[in-house]
Structure formats: C-alpha cells, structure tokens
Amino acid sequence: MSLSMAARLIQFSALASMATMTNVTQSLPSLAYSCAQMQENEAKAAKASGLEMWTLMSRAGQAAYHTLRVHLLQGTKPNHITVLAGKGNNGGDGYVVAEAALKDDINVLLGQVGDHMSLKGDAATARDRFLAAGGVITPIDDAFTIPDDTDAIVDGLFGTGLSREIRQGPFTRAIDLASKSKAKKLAIDIPSGLHGDTGNVLGTVLSADATITFIGVKKGQFTGKAPQHVGILYFAGLGVEQAFDEIVSSPAAELVAFNRVRHRFMPLRPLAAHKAAFGKVVLLGGNNGMSGAIRLAGEACQRTGSGLTRTLTHPASQQAVMFGRPELMVTAAQDVNAFSHWIDWATVLAVGPGLGQDDWAQGVLRLFLKHASKPSVVDADALNLLAKSPQHNPHWVLTPHPGEAGRLLGIRCPCT
Known part of the structure; x- marks a missing residue:
C-alpha cells in the first residue's frame, strides 16, 4: 500500500x-x-x-x-x-x-x-x-x-x-x-x-x-x-x-413527504377489488390550445389511486388529451351543458387546469358551481374567475400559486 x-x-x-x-x-x-x-x-x-x-x-x-x-x-x-x-x-x-x-x-x-x-x-x-x-x-x-x-x-x-x-x-x-x-x-x-x-x-x-x-x-x-x-x-x-x-x-x-403519508391515501387494496370501488374523478378544463394541464391532472389522478377518471374538455383539446394519455376517458363539448351527466356521476371534482377565462370557461365554472356540494379541487383559471366573484365553500380545496392567491385576497403579489 x-x-x-x-x-x-x-x-x-x-x-x-x-x-x-x-x-x-x-x-x-x-x-x-x-x-x-x-x-x-x-x-x-x-x-x-x-x-x-x-x-x-x-x-x-x-x-x-x-x-x-x-x-x-x-x-x-x-x-x-x-x-x-x-x-x-x-x-x-x-x-x-x-x-x-x-x-x-x-x-x-x-x-x-x-x-x-x-x-x-x-x-x-x-x-x-x-x-x-x-x-x-x-x-x-x-x-x-x-x-x-x-x-x-x-x-x-x-x-x-x-x-x-x-x-x-x-x-x-x-x-x-x-x-x-x-x-x-x-x-x-x-x-x-x-x-x-x-x-x-x-x-x-x-x-x-x-x-x-x-x-x-x-x-x-x-x-x-x-x-x-x-x-x-x-x-x-x-x-x-x-x-x-x-x-x-x-x-x-x-x-409532508409522500412516503410518510401514502399509507393514508393509498392503503393496500383487497385482492378482489375492482376499479368501481375507488371513486370517480371528473376534471373540467383543457380549453382550446391548453390541453397539457388537464392531461397531466388526469394522469396524476390515475397514478394516485382514482378508480375511474374522466376529463371534460373543449373539443379542440380532445385528441391531444387522448393521444397523450389514452387510458383517460375524455368527453368534449362546446356546449358545456353536455357535461352535466358526468358531473352528477362524479365522486370528486377538479376544475381549472387549462380552463382559460373566455365564455366557454365561464360556462364551465357556472356549471361546476351548481354542484358545489361535492368534494372539489379548485385550481388555476378557476381561481382567477372565482376572484372576480368570490364565494366560500367548505367542500373545496383551493390550490393557488402566489399570484392567484393575491387575486383571491385582493392584494398585489410582488412575484407577478
């Protein structure tokens, strides 16, 4: 040596x-x-x-x-x-x-x-x-x-x-x-x-x-x-x-680290279980030209245990979401009232990813608000629209970034 x-x-x-x-x-x-x-x-x-x-x-x-x-x-x-x-x-x-x-x-x-x-x-x-x-x-x-x-x-x-x-x-x-x-x-x-x-x-x-x-x-x-x-x-x-x-x-x-809490949200499942036993998530968003966020949100639901996941999108985004993640169920409509059946069907709702703020987006949010008693995640442009007509609901979880939080609170965020 x-x-x-x-x-x-x-x-x-x-x-x-x-x-x-x-x-x-x-x-x-x-x-x-x-x-x-x-x-x-x-x-x-x-x-x-x-x-x-x-x-x-x-x-x-x-x-x-x-x-x-x-x-x-x-x-x-x-x-x-x-x-x-x-x-x-x-x-x-x-x-x-x-x-x-x-x-x-x-x-x-x-x-x-x-x-x-x-x-x-x-x-x-x-x-x-x-x-x-x-x-x-x-x-x-x-x-x-x-x-x-x-x-x-x-x-x-x-x-x-x-x-x-x-x-x-x-x-x-x-x-x-x-x-x-x-x-x-x-x-x-x-x-x-x-x-x-x-x-x-x-x-x-x-x-x-x-x-x-x-x-x-x-x-x-x-x-x-x-x-x-x-x-x-x-x-x-x-x-x-x-x-x-x-x-x-x-x-x-x-x-909160995922490996510390996963047992709470993703417990071991019975061997005889099937997908209908683990809830139905419906996501609303994916306006024209903004298909990415709703596709990622849908994938996240599948990866974290949702039994059935359906995205409700603008017709211009339907193919992009389906090609990006073909195992997602996708429904597209220009007339947002066509989404009502699937919102009733859902166990949990999420609204906002890629939603935008145009007339179609505002119609989606109005439809969502009619079902506000369901457990829901409110995100992205749904928060920006909500900031223009604020309301509170104990069934909602809001997920704002600093700029969106500032608009909800009526203050200017220095980071935007």
Whole structure:
C-alpha cells in the first residue's frame, strides 16, 4: 500500500469517526419549528439532555465541518477554506469549523464582521480555541477579499434570528464576495439573508450549495425563496432533538413527504377489488390550445389511486388529451351543458387546469358551481374567475400559486 493511499484511508477513517459523533443526515424530521420556538427552547432541551450549551456549539461546528468535508467536498481534502463569522453564536459555530480545519492542516481565512473581542459566551470560547490552534482573524472591511483559490466558503454570518433587511456594510460585502466566488458554499443553520420563518430574502442573500441545520428544521428553510438558496439541506440533532420535540408540543409546521403519508391515501387494496370501488374523478378544463394541464391532472389522478377518471374538455383539446394519455376517458363539448351527466356521476371534482377565462370557461365554472356540494379541487383559471366573484365553500380545496392567491385576497403579489 502506498503512503498516499494509507494517508487517505486514515483521513476517511477520521471522517467516519466524526460522522458517528455528529450524526449528520439528509433524512429530515417531519416537524418544523419557528425561530422563536428554537430560541426559547434550545437551552431547555440541552439542560434536559444533561448538556452544556458549549457542547451544543462544539457539536454543531463539528457537524458543519463533517458536512463540508464529506458531503459538500465529497471526501476531498481542501487546500484552503474561507469562514465568514458574524457577531453571535452562528459565528461561534464558524470558529469551531475553522479550528477543526486547522487541525487537519487546511489553510483557513477567517473573516470576522465587527470586533472579535466583542464576542461573548460560547462564541468567545470558540474564538479563543481557534486562536490557540494558530488561527488568525481577519476583519471584514473594505479591504477584505476572498482568495480565488479558496475551495469552500462557510457562511456563519447570520443565524435564524435575522428579522430585518441587511444594511449596506461589512455583512453585505461578505455576502457579495461569497456570491461571486466559484467556491462551494456551506451555510450554517440557514443562508445569511433568509428569514428563518418565511424564507423571504432580507435585502440580499448568500446562496448555498448545502445547508446544515441543527436540533430542528425551521419553516423558513422550505418556504418563500428558500428552495432557491438553501441547496441540499442536512440535519444534525446534536443529541437533544428528542428532548426538544418533547418540550415543544406544538410545532409550527409539519413536512409532508409522500412516503410518510401514502399509507393514508393509498392503503393496500383487497385482492378482489375492482376499479368501481375507488371513486370517480371528473376534471373540467383543457380549453382550446391548453390541453397539457388537464392531461397531466388526469394522469396524476390515475397514478394516485382514482378508480375511474374522466376529463371534460373543449373539443379542440380532445385528441391531444387522448393521444397523450389514452387510458383517460375524455368527453368534449362546446356546449358545456353536455357535461352535466358526468358531473352528477362524479365522486370528486377538479376544475381549472387549462380552463382559460373566455365564455366557454365561464360556462364551465357556472356549471361546476351548481354542484358545489361535492368534494372539489379548485385550481388555476378557476381561481382567477372565482376572484372576480368570490364565494366560500367548505367542500373545496383551493390550490393557488402566489399570484392567484393575491387575486383571491385582493392584494398585489410582488412575484407577478
């Protein structure tokens, strides 16, 4: 065995040992929390688990370092990393990452926003350990730069506590420099500039290739603009996640993953069952030139367990729907009253995909409204028509995108 291969095996062994300690996973918990819930209960969970807060910071930093080395850089040892540290505990996590990198003989540029001597508590402890390991702190000012040859950037500027727009200054300079760099980027807890509850961008944001979050996942990692900036989300419970879940009895949200709920909606079927035992779905839409959405909606019904599925479309769309998905039943009519029999026949209705807003579409919606007592999904242009003459029905599920939601609520959506 060559020396280089032996060194690489030792390196991977060390990374595997770190994985055991940090327990970083891409499998996310189903419960999501607000920033306030995290801030109010993190210390309680640590105490209930018999851990000091410094232990949590140390574990968080080690988990971030593990994510950087094993997941983001895929086991390749970097020559140089840049760590951007803010003024709070998120910056403290960054110092732990930087110390771990130094101990692995990796060159580290640690950029600090503000006076590093103003750091307090565990963040100050992390800073002192970094300095004791031979680290050097570089202030993020007008002269600060990120080297072109840096292999990775660790974002420890802001945590989930950010709630207002970032003002021009060292923080925006650090984010701008990182954004222009070709290096891989890892965000600690949440990309700096994202609101931890809404996922909205607070002025500017550092888009990450990966984010490592701790103890519990946060709402703002999934909503708003978050999917565009979070990258691959990793989770480390730090050994207190169970205590935290027990302390916070009412999470802010639940993540719905198909593999977790499919047993509720697609239970095992009796061997002697037949298609008529599993409901009849009728979809209304597919106006002239808009056959795609109704065809996809019909296919989705079939794939998720509908016994019988029929689409009611404009005559100009009939052939396109039938050729695209021949197992769908398709009825087409210019006179929408011809659809009445099939609406009566249905167990469940869905209206809107490819509906349009012309006279034919308005006639379809009027016909649908006469059968409003049936369980129904109201989507797309049916929502736009509904916004012009609002009404509520407890049997409906509305599925608007932000623009449609804005029209229903009578407000302007900035995304449209």
